[in-house]
Amino acid sequence: AEAEDGGPQPEKHCGHGRGGMGEDVKRKEDQRFITGRGNYVDDIKKPDMLHCEIVRSPHAHARIENIDKSRALDVDGVVAVLTADDLREYDLATMPTLMADTQDVLVNDKVKFQSQEVAAVIATDRYTAKDGAQKVVVDYDVLEPVVDAEASLEDDAPLIRDDIEDKEDNHCLDWETGDEEATAEAFEEADVTVTEDMLYQRLHPAPIETCGAVGDYDPGKDKLTVHMTSQAPHIHRTLFAQVSGIPEHKIRIVSPDVGGGFGNKVPIYPGYVVAAAASYVLEQPVKWVEERSENIQSTGFARDYDMTGELAATDDGEILAVRTDVLADHGAYNAVAQPSKFPAGFFNIFTGSYDIDTAYGSLTAAYTNTAPGGVAYRCSFRVTEAVYLIERMVKVLADELGMDPAEIRRKNFIQPEQFPYESSTGWNYDSGDYEGALDKALEMADYDHYREEQQRRIDEDADKLLGIGISSFTEVVGAGPGKTCDIAGVEMFDSAEIRVHPTGNATVRVGVQTQGQGHETTFAQIVAEELGMDVEDITVEHGDTDTDPYGLGTYGSRSTPVAGAAAAVASRKVREKAKAIAANELEAAEEDITWDRESGEFHVAGAPDRSVTITEIAAGAYMNHPSSEEPGLEAVNYYDPPEMTYPFGSYIVIVEVDRETGEVEFEKFVAVDDCGNRINPMIIEGQIHGGLAQGIGTAMLEHVTFDDNGNVTGGDFMNYLLPTSMEIPNFETGHTVTPSPHHPIGAKGVGESPTVGSPPAIVNAVVDAMSHAGITHVEMPMTPDTVWAKLDEAGLAT
Ligand code: MCN
Ligand code: CUM
Known part of the structure; x- marks a missing residue:
């Protein structure tokens, strides 16, 4: 049974043939993808567009003594060469990471990982930019690197973060969860204990499309548009505004078709900032697109958790306690992408599917001379680890x-x-x-x-x-919920806006951003189900901060749980108003109108033949609206999940x-x-x-x-x-x-x-x-x- 206005539906609700819940609707977006009509960042071409190539460090740890731009500037077609000194004029030499660390946009003083961004060459085409990049002469004083978390925590390890005041070692953070004492007791009393060391190695999300951006500042409107490969355009806009000082309403982030994200496109990268800043300064569009090796070597990696697991159990296999200790490699900056109150992501769900009375986890994270990252690649915020x-430990125990x-x-x-x-x-x-x-x-x-x-x-x-x-x-x-989960202070809710048009079709806009998950289809299915519309009559839009309602983006498999809920609630709001319009159309009292999920029609209770469809209601909303209601048929919902x-x-x-x-x-x-x-x-x-x-x-x-x-x-x-x-x-x-x-x-x-x-x-x-x-x-x-x-x-x- 199902409450008329919601509540979970049993699985047998099978789309009713209109492409609602439970139907294998073919992906709407595939038509354009398989006919080569997708529109990715690198497909964007603007008049007078310039191209940016980033000069990267060949060393993992080195002080920059001098950067000579002159030979690069001599290359025909090179328009500008930017270094940290140039960005400093605009207060853009550094940027905050999602964990409130400070990362160099272009290296200020010391390189901290191989392929870190040192300078940017802007030229009339990509090849010229690349030629120019090869002519930027950087003098490095090479320092001893440390790329292993354990070695980096030793007393004589080279200090990586001398930019942090009073920092004397490479320790990044400590974290613990659970009850240490009770867990220790359980281990002492247990019949059996097992332990195992295991490394969850460093991985890379490797989406087919690498990261990229087109900065496009319009001096006439004083508006900065940044087309970028973003899994979270709204929060990226807020961070851009906070960092650049440009008012948020003067910034538009557009995330067009995204060729896979897998977590790689959650953080903000120096290339985005450089493309946007260069466009602002030069008043011309500037494109930056990574090559494959740049993507793997410099953008957010995943995992790199060196874990010890322990289980305590009775002789007959009842698990009494679990304990873990982790050494985490965070790379050169603390730039993991996760809710700010969760320094180890959601790793504390390590009791898994089991009813375990006691648990304790501890973790130490270290800086190393490797690219920053740590949470990405289909990880649900470290639930992977x-x-x-x-x-693994349950198998070890079973064998024991x-x-x-x-x-x-x-x-x-x-x-x-x-x-x-x-x-x-x-x-x-x-x-x-x-x-x-x-x-x-x-x-x-x-x-x-x-x-x-x-x-x-x-x-x-x-x-x-x-x-x-x-x-x-x-x-x-x-x-969310927003009270426990936030990104850079913004609560993790999400949103949907539905506009039903006079001729009976609808535009749905959501605060999340698809990267291949099929949102243009599945969000339309939710609305089709809840409004009795045909899925073909619904278009889903996303990825444009100028038009879409604010949302926190797609990662942590949150689109369905949060924005999907918003789409359902917004649909039900539309349905409520539709009832008033139906009453007017059918010349009945509003409380006598019921909605039938099966047929998708609104009818007078007890008189199924006196009914109207959502298409008829849409017409009524604009052409014959009841005096008790505003004209139009639309709704918006911002959904903060309870759990x-x-x-x-x-x-x-x-x-x-x-x-x-x-x-x-x-x-x-x-x-x-x-x-x-x-x-x-x-x-x-x-x-x-x-x-x-x-x-x-x-x-x-x-x-x-x-x-x-x-x-x-x-x-x-x-x-x-x-x-x-x-x-x-x-x-x-x-x-x-x-x-x-x-x-x-x-x-x-x-x-x-x-x-x-x-x-x-x-x-x-x-x-x-x-x-x-x-x-x-x-x-x-x-x-x-x-x-x-x-x-x-x-x-x-x-
Ligand atoms: N879905 C459904 N019924 C459900 C749950 C989900 O039909 N009960 C559908 C959804 O409507 C959506 C898809 O399955 O079309 C995935 O939904 P969801 O689990 O909500 O995950 P998100 O849409 O938030 O996608 C994020 C998730 C993450 S975090 C990574 S990483 C990842 C992944 O999706 N990146 C991907 N899958 C990916 N798939 C592709 N093709 N490309 C990526 O970059
Ligand atoms: Cu952890 S990768 Mo997905 O959340 O974008």
């Missing part, structure tokens, strides 16, 4: 106790009747049915059969071992490990997800497939590495390996539906679930192939040589 920790990893999970799951559930680290889980998802996954994977097959291969000393890995993860997505949403899932990965080569092949890959009520199952499946591919990249291939001189050795696609169709198996996806009790349409986010949930399932599978021989962990990325070394250690290599 938290899920990896707990799901000789228990089946499915059984030990079942024994410790938070039960459906325990929701809303408050975890020992203070998180309020809205709903869940973890056992339901696991059971479904076990069945889809034919679990018992593969367990037998695994044993058979061990008994027969087969060349290829079989490993079965499970991950039963819980996510937390959809920040986050907790999607979850169970993934089962079955691998074959070759004892001779260490190669890992996927035999079966099952993913059961639960994101509450589903708007568009086909889009969800696309999200899951993409995210699982990235999880495979994480587990098997990806790693940003450095040599001792601070050179990025994993800074291009020759060395930073992405999975291709050759490495990706056939995914078998399934779902369960546990609606969010507080979300207006019962939906939870899903965009990051597969990347959060899959790496531990994959590692657990590879470990599982060798656990009978005592192997408890294999570090990511699990390249053949890493795996072979473990086989060798266990005496399994042939």
